[in-house]
Amino acid sequence: MPSDISVTLLLNHIDELFNTPDTNPFSTHEVDILGESGMECIKKRVTHLWPRRPDSVHVILQLPAEQITPGLTENTNTAVRRYCTDRIANNRLQRGLVNQRARRQFTGAIIGTLIALAVIAVLSVNPFGLLPDVLRGVLIVLASFAIAVLIFDALWSLVFDWFPFVQDNTVLTMLMRMELAIEPEPDKIRS
Amino acid sequence: MTATPARDIILRLDTIDQLFNEPDLNPFSEEEIDVLGEPALLRAVRRLLARRVRSWEGMRLVIELPVDQITPGLEQETEQALRRYSAAKIEDNHLTIHLSRTRSLIGLGIVIVLSIIVIFIAYFLLTNVFPRTSDTVKALVASSVSVFVWVSLWGPMEKLLFDWVQPHMENNILRKIPTLDIVIRPKS
Numbered sequence: 489m490p491s492d493i494s495v496t497l498l499l500n501h502i503d504e505l506f507n508t509p510d511t512n513p514f515s516t517h518e519v520d521i522l523g524e525s526g527m528e529c530i531k532k533r534v535t536h537l538w539p540r541r542p543d544s545v546h547v548i549l550q551l552p553a554e555q556i557t558p559g560l561t562e563n564t565n566t567a568v569r570r571y572c573t574d575r576i577a578n579n580r581l582q583r584g585l586v587n588q589r590a591r592r593q594f595t596g597a598i599i600g601t602l603i604a605l606a607v608i609a610v611l612s613v614n615p616f617g618l619l620p621d622v623l624r625g626v627l628i629v630l631a632s633f634a635i636a637v638l639i640f641d642a643l644w645s646l647v648f649d650w651f652p653f654v655q656d657n658t659v660l661t662m663l664m665r666m667e668l669a670i671e672p673e674p675d676k677i678r679s
Numbered sequence: 680m681t682a683t684p685a686r687d688i689i690l691r692l693d694t695i696d697q698l699f700n701e702p703d704l705n706p707f708s709e710e711e712i713d714v715l716g717e718p719a720l721l722r723a724v725r726r727l728l729a730r731r732v733r734s735w736e737g738m739r740l741v742i743e744l745p746v747d748q749i750t751p752g753l754e755q756e757t758e759q760a761l762r763r764y765s766a767a768k769i770e771d772n773h774l775t776i777h778l779s780r781t782r783s784l785i786g787l788g789i790v791i792v793l794s795i796i797v798i799f800i801a802y803f804l805l806t807n808v809f810p811r812t813s814d815t816v817k818a819l820v821a822s823s824v825s826v827f828v829w830v831s832l833w834g835p836m837e838k839l840l841f842d843w844v845q846p847h848m849e850n851n852i853l854r855k856i857p858t859l860d861i862v863i864r865p866k867s
Contacts, residue, residue: 511699511718513764514756521767523700532774539781608819632819636827644834647789651782 495533496548497526498673501555502564506571527571527663534659541658545666553672561670572664576657583653590645597642604631604638688727688859690719691743691866695757698742699764720764720856727852739860746865754863762857769853772846783839790835794828 498517499505504526511523518529530547549564608631611624619627691710692698697719704716712719723740732738742757801824805817 510696511764512696513699513760513767514695516763518767521763522771532771536774536777538778539785612816628819629822632823633826636823637830640827640830643793643831647793648782648786648834651785655778655782 491537491542492544492546493533493537493542494546494548495530496550497529498550499526500552502549502551502560502670505549505564506567527568530663530666531659534662535655538655538659541662545662547666547668549668549670550673551670556670556672561668564670565668568666568668569664572660576660579653579657579660583650586645586649586653590642590649593645594642597638600638601635604635607631686738687741687862688723688738689741689743690723692719693745694748695742695744695753698757699760720761724849724852724856728848732852732855735855735858739862740856741862741864743864743866749863749865754861757863758857758861761861765853765857769850772850772853775846776843779838779842783835783842786835787832787839790831794831797824797827 497505497519499519500509500517504519506525506527508523508525508528509520512520513522515521518524519526524532526549530545534542534545608628611619611628611631614624690698690712692712693702693710697712699718699720701717702713705713708714712722715722740761801820805812805820
């Protein structure tokens, strides 16, 4: 069931929204514990629901008061949209490359299949009567199995390799529309 | 509870950060962590996975540090840090399992539909388009289709059945690590 997602992230600096800090579980900040950028943390929350989509995503970034400048929220919103747009475009590019490779593989599989079919045809006809029936049978079965495996390998790539990109882009599209607010951190809780 | 040295997990570090962060790769060093350049905790988790620990009783996590790196209260801070890290990593592994299962189920659905289509096409061709095909060819087509379906189903089935095992086992170790007695002592 779709739902709202609310995330409150404590950051030491606005850069941590996009850049990965060092892993530091001595800190209580979510981004520091596993050393992930703020966007990665938000993405993980949304990805938990995948393939379902939340109705909306609300994010509050808590920063040291002295780091909050006028216009920071607007700039951060713009940066988030730019980041998501570029990541989506990059994922599409990667997906295109993967699909291209899969199509080439599929073409190769078709050629391999045609060759295997020709071999099966020759073995079935047994024009010179050179091979005993048992050996012919074994070779025919092997060729037919080769066809099945060849086509499967190519299909596997076509059917499955798009998953990570589509999943990532679904989440990034949600993040482009997230409602982002910036507020001063309540008090210093970082150790 | 008496800990025997043989059951200690000993990590020799230059700084406490190396417990969670990988140091620069340095095979010139005699320290294992520098040679491999990986976070000490992840290495310890992998070792524990390989050892298949059955009883955690009496096991200690011994961290050896240079004397100047040992500060008062470091043991408690490290224990809390381990707890936080383990909880976050467990959550992360749960997400990995969830995504793996979801992808496998979707993949399995696609493959089942494809398999049904292939079986239907093969059946249609052999019964309506080429009804006079010899039994040998029919058997050949049937065996090829069955291999294709079997191989196609195996991929997502394997992912669905086995991909969760590794993160699940890692989570079992990560749940235990914060419960270990943590000892920080100077490097010998």
